[in-house]
Amino acid sequence: MSGSIDAMVARYRSIVLIRRFEERVQSLFRAGRVPGLTHLCIGQEAVAVGVCAALAPGDRIASTHRGHGHCLAMGADPERLMAEILGRATGYGGGRGGSMHVFDAENGNLGTNGIVGGAVPLGLGAALAARRQGTGGVAVAFFGDGAMNQGVVLECFNMAALWKLPLVLVCEHNGYGEFTASDEVTAGDLAERGAAFALPVEDIDGMDVETVHAAARAAVARARGGEGPTLLFCRAWRFSGHHAGDAQDYKADAETLAWRARDPLPRQRARIVEAGGPSSAALDRLEAEVAAVVEAAARGALAAPEPHRPLTEGLFA
Amino acid sequence: MTGALGEMTFRDAVIAALAEEMERDADVILIGEDVGPAGGVFHQTKGLFGRFGAERVIDTPISEAGFIGMAVGAAMSGLRPVTEVMFGDFITLGTDLLVNQAAKVHWMSGGQFQVPLVVRTAVGVGASTGPQHAQSFHSWFAHVPGLKVVFPSNPGDAKAMMKGAIRDDNPVLFFEDRMSYGMRGGVGGCDVVLAPGTAAVVRPGRDLSFVALGQMVPRALAAAARLSARGVEAEVVDLRSLVPLDEATVVASVRRTNRVVVLDPGCIGFGAGAEIAARVQELAFDWLDAPVLRMGAAQVPVPFAPALERQVLPDAEAIAARAVTMINGGKGNAS
Numbered sequence: 001m002s003g004s005i006d007a008m009v010a011r012y013r014s015i016v017l018i019r020r021f022e023e024r025v026q027s028l029f030r031a032g033r034v035p036g037l038t039h040l041c042i043g044q045e046a047v048a049v050g051v052c053a054a055l056a057p058g059d060r061i062a063s064t065h066r067g068h069g070h071c072l073a074m075g076a077d078p079e080r081l082m083a084e085i086l087g088r089a090t091g092y093g094g095g096r097g098g099s100m101h102v103f104d105a106e107n108g109n110l111g112t113n114g115i116v117g118g119a120v121p122l123g124l125g126a127a128l129a130a131r132r133q134g135t136g137g138v139a140v141a142f143f144g145d146g147a148m149n150q151g152v153v154l155e156c157f158n159m160a161a162l163w164k165l166p167l168v169l170v171c172e173h174n175g176y177g178e179f180t181a182s183d184e185v186t187a188g189d190l191a192e193r194g195a196a197f198a199l200p201v202e203d204i205d206g207m208d209v210e211t212v213h214a215a216a217r218a219a220v221a222r223a224r225g226g227e228g229p230t231l232l233f234c235r236a237w238r239f240s241g242h243h244a245g246d247a248q249d250y251k252a253d254a255e256t257l258a259w260r261a262r263d264p265l266p267r268q269r270a271r272i273v274e275a276g277g278p279s280s281a282a283l284d285r286l287e288a289e290v291a292a293v294v295e296a297a298a299r300g301a302l303a304a305p306e307p308h309r310p311l312t313e314g315l316f317a
Numbered sequence: 318m319t320g321a322l323g324e325m326t327f328r329d330a331v332i333a334a335l336a337e338e339m340e341r342d343a344d345v346i347l348i349g350e351d352v353g354p355a356g357g358v359f360h361q362t363k364g365l366f367g368r369f370g371a372e373r374v375i376d377t378p379i380s381e382a383g384f385i386g387m388a389v390g391a392a393m394s395g396l397r398p399v400t401e402v403m404f405g406d407f408i409t410l411g412t413d414l415l416v417n418q419a420a421k422v423h424w425m426s427g428g429q430f431q432v433p434l435v436v437r438t439a440v441g442v443g444a445s446t447g448p449q450h451a452q453s454f455h456s457w458f459a460h461v462p463g464l465k466v467v468f469p470s471n472p473g474d475a476k477a478m479m480k481g482a483i484r485d486d487n488p489v490l491f492f493e494d495r496m497s498y499g500m501r502g503g504v505g506g507c508d509v510v511l512a513p514g515t516a517a518v519v520r521p522g523r524d525l526s527f528v529a530l531g532q533m534v535p536r537a538l539a540a541a542a543r544l545s546a547r548g549v550e551a552e553v554v555d556l557r558s559l560v561p562l563d564e565a566t567v568v569a570s571v572r573r574t575n576r577v578v579v580l581d582p583g584c585i586g587f588g589a590g591a592e593i594a595a596r597v598q599e600l601a602f603d604w605l606d607a608p609v610l611r612m613g614a615a616q617v618p619v620p621f622a623p624a625l626e627r628q629v630l631p632d633a634e635a636i637a638a639r640a641v642t643m644i645n646g647g648k649g650n651a652s
Contacts, residue, residue: 105426111422115413121390122418124387125398127390132344133396155384159380315423315424315462317423
């Protein structure tokens with residue numbers, strides 16, 4: 001496994017932050033405080049954390065409709081993120097975008113995206129810009145297994161591989177496109193599609209942050225070194241529904257139980273303890289600190305004013 | 318150099334604009350099908366590959382959605398891409414990237430990101446390119462909040478407006494009428510830049526106004542010449558830009574002439590002409606002596622056979638005849 005104990009603990013902290021944040025969004029949703037739709041990534045935190053921890057300042061990501069974890073893993077301020085999800089003036093977009101349209105330019109985040117597969121062309125463009133500008137920067141495009149049946153995604157695989165652009169393509173394969181199992185709507189094996197574009201594929205356990213991180217580091221190094229894109233095919237599971245109000249009647253209980261055993265949060269905690277890292281008590285304290293951060297973020301966001309900028313202001317730059 | 322470059326074709330005027338802007342700003346790149354060594358299917362990018370190389374003049378696969386989306390991402394990341402869609406009809410393949418990404422990013426990010434992107438595309442009725450290679454969707458994009466839409470009608474404007482579009486910090490759709498590519502006209506030098514949003518009175522008149530766009534401008538001018546021979550002086554306003562729309566120039570013309578025929582190279586139904594007619598009535602109703610008339614492309618796909626295609630857009634004679642009917646008090650509200 002790559003990195004020191006400290007780095008493993010940092011990744012653990014990041015997983016805990018995303019988990020607690022999403023749980024807080026869920027509770028606010030149930031209390032009727034979250035307008036509209038919101039898509040939680042509980043269970044898939046290891047992908048966001050493992051990948052984003054492999055990036056350097058100046059690198060860029062483009063995210064999905066299930067993107068709170070990507071935002072936080074890139075360093076977003078939890079309170080501004082929560083405020084956007086709640087439609088408040090202090091949110092990243094001043095309440096104009098909401099959960100599916102959170103942008104964070106300062107941290108290189110080209111946005112969560114309400115269009116399935118939308119991040120892939122944007123990430124491709126960010127990679128093209130990085131090459132043109134000679135920054136040495138890398139771009140990451142996140143997408144789900146559902147997006148792998150979008151034509152534009154395959155078009156972008158072709159261009160990324162053809163031009164060897166500094167891009168990492170991260171498929172978060174959680175087995176379901178909305179309420180429909182991936183297998184029911186997909187011919188062939190998704191991971192094998194990379195070979196058609198001469199695109200290296202790493203088919204990995206997306207529930208283990210260290211596995212994801214090691215693969216992401218290698219992919220980022222390849223991209224930065226001019227060797228082109230990699231498809232990280234991360235097999236994961238969302239414990240939360242497609243959206244916050246989804247009871248998931250379409251999933252079998254046995255399947256969910258089997259994946260529960262692979263929950264990335266306790267897994268990373270156990271690994272740290274086994275490796276002789278901080279004590280269980282110290283990790284409890286870390287978890288309590290993170291919970292306090294999330295609670296403060298929620299309180300701040302709930303207290304924030306409704307959007308006040310005029311509706312049509314800033315339509316054009 | 319600020320003076321006039323002299324006369325050149327519409328095609329060469331756009332190439333000159335691209336070359337000047339690429340020379341001036343290393344972030345400007347050109348992306349599209351056959352734009353590289355081939356120089357464009359209509360020779361509309363000729364010479365640029367040789368001058369700026371493969372890093373800046375990028376031949377793409379036939380993947381409109383993918384490369385338009387790539388251009389959006391590149392624009393969000395600091396480049397100023399000019400993306401070419403070979404035939405205007407093909408823009409439908411990349412429309413999601415324009416409507417859901419490019420148009421919305423600046424606004425929904427709270428101003429954190431800009432999308433300085435130009436999408437140039439060739440449209441045009443009159444070359445028997447048939448139903449899937451001749452339609453113009455400029456009105457569709459004018460309907461979308463966050464997109465600018467321009468449509469020059471002559472070489473001088475084409476050059477200045479391409480430069481203005483490239484320097485704009487927003488997504489700009491730049492429609493070019495293929496039938497105008499060989500049109501010759503005077504063009505300005507490096508510093509002649511026209512930002513989206515200004516119309517021009519290209520022929521003064523007192524009896525009625527033709528408010529025209531793209532290929533309808535030369536037709537309106539030809540109709541005005543016919544009318545002049547019969548003692549009717551038509552003013553011709555070249556809209557040049559749909560978004561932003563230069564309402565002031567249109568309204569000033571209506572106040573002078575009290576009659577308006579709107580001439581749109583796109584289909585009439587639910588089109589740009591309808592929007593302009595509505596705004597004229599909102600802003601200048603008291604100055605109107607007759608209902609606003611619309612003329613434009615027939616509400617059909619553009620046919621292939623020359624004998625059919627000729628019937629799609631009203632010619633100078635048909636435009637002049639409608640104007641005469643209008644001045645004589647007839648309604649003639651059907652096209």
